[in-house]
Amino acid sequence: DAGITQSPRHKVTETGTPVTLRCHQTENHRYMYWYRQDPGHGLRLIHYSYGVKDTDKGEVSDGYSVSRSKTEDFLLTLESATSSQTSVYFCAISDSTDRAGYTFGSGTRLTVV
Amino acid sequence: GQSLEQPSEVTAVEGAIVQINCTYQTSGFYGLSWYQQHDGGAPTFLSYNGLDGLEETGRFSSFLSRSDSYGYLLLQELQMKDSASYFCAPLYNQGGKLIFGQGTELSVKP
Numbered sequence: 241d242a243g244i245t246q247s248p249r250h251k252v253t254e255t256g257t258p259v260t261l262r263c264h265q266t267e268n269h270r271y272m273y274w275y276r277q278d279p280g281h282g283l284r285l286i287h288y289s290y291g292v293k294d295t296d297k298g299e300v301s302d303g304y305s306v307s308r309s310k311t312e313d314f315l316l317t318l319e320s321a322t323s324s325q326t327s328v329y330f331c332a333i334s335d336s337t338d339r340a341g342y343t344f345g346s347g348t349r350l351t352v353v
Numbered sequence: 354g355q356s357l358e359q360p361s362e363v364t365a366v367e368g369a370i371v372q373i374n375c376t377y378q379t380s381g382f383y384g385l386s387w388y389q390q391h392d393g394g395a396p397t398f399l400s401y402n403g404l405d406g407l408e409e410t411g412r413f414s415s416f417l418s419r420s421d422s423y424g425y426l427l428l429q430e431l432q433m434k435d436s437a438s439y440f441c442a443p444l445y446n447q448g449g450k451l452i453f454g455q456g457t458e459l460s461v462k463p
Contacts, residue, residue, distance in 0.1 A: 281455060285450060285452065285453075330395065332451075341386070
């Protein structure tokens with residue numbers, strides 16, 4: 241019943257290469273978010289979107305860019321991957337900003353070597 | 354960044370009650386939510402407090418005190434399956450952003 245899917249689920253890439261992670265939703269939710277999760281840091285917000293072509297930075301946006309050309313897709317791009325970007329990346333969706341009931345994807349485990 | 358504190362680890366036995374506390378930064382605060390995460394999987398939404406007081410959902414309850422910038426998650430009748438990480442996540446009124454704490458790892462022992 242996955243209303244939100246992330247791809248790829250796992251990726252290994254080399255330092256300096258560009259990487260794009262995809263988040264796809266079938267819920268027609270307005271809001272979409274990208275988080276990264278690292279040991280000792282919990283979940284940290286990278287970028288978020290409040291509509292098509294409307295995005296904004298989160299806590300840890302340096303080195304990342306996003307795009308949202310359609311309601312259903314939110315792309316996260318690492319322009320030039322670094323080892324510090326090795327992490328688990330979670331996408332989340334929400335239909336409201338006042339109830340905080342996000343639905344999370346299953347995550348993408350990215351390793352930069 | 355937003356200041357947010359919760360204990361890193363809690364251990365309890367099956368059948369017991371455990372309380373996980375959370376303190377947060379007040380500026381721009383809108384409400385407090387709680388999430389559960391098993392073994393690095395997708396975090397799942399547990400509860401949300403937009404107003405002061407207690408919200409009850411089955412064995413789980415969540416409490417908020419805006420005047421104290423404090424909330425807690427209460428888990429009753431603990432089961433082994435409740436072993437997981439629990440995150441408090443204040444909602445701030447700038448674009449509805451959730452800011453997550455570092456999480457509390459709950460271990461439930463037989």
